[in-house]
Amino acid sequence: MNIIISNSSGEPIYIQILNQIRKSILSGELREGDSLPSIRQLAKDLQVSIITTKRAYEELEKEQLIDTVIGKGCFVSGANQDFIREQRMKRLEKKLQEIIQDSKELNMSQQELLEYITLLFEEDQTP
Incomplete structure (x- = not known):
């Protein structure tokens, strides 16, 4: 999964992250059970705030596209x-x-x- 952030985009960074992960799930690039980078790791890789990546993951979880397992990480959901x-x-x-x-x-x-x-x-x- 390759996420590209544009500082010149009018979209907030968390929306850019959310949309790109959502697209990867909906296209089948990411499949049920696939793990996502940890919130901290993704923030480090993208050089953004942990709060930003956390917000994107929370939105994906609300949409039931991912599940968070405490101590294990975030995974593509099979529920939806x-x-x-x-x-x-x-x-x-x-x-x-x-x-x-x-x-x-x-x-x-x-x-x-x-x-x-x-x-x-x-x-x-x-x-």
Whole structure:
């Protein structure tokens, strides 16, 4: 997990951390049970206040994306799979809308697009 902080961004640092960890979880880069850096270690790595990283982790915990185990650390939660699936479905929907728009610009019919997607899907299934 690589978190990049921008001091020129209009977003507070804890929001930048929160958004990047959330994105890593929702994209599947971080999976259920994966450990996160300790609050202190992340603060040290990013050269920010411990309070800043603690606030980001607290927000992730409120969203049920991570769990904190006293003395062990923070881990990606498995409790909120429906939320994660819904968020990933929203991302997929956005990508599909872009594909539909591109296909219209190419004057593809709905049937042509479906055939093309089916072909690609089937190619991906072959070992």
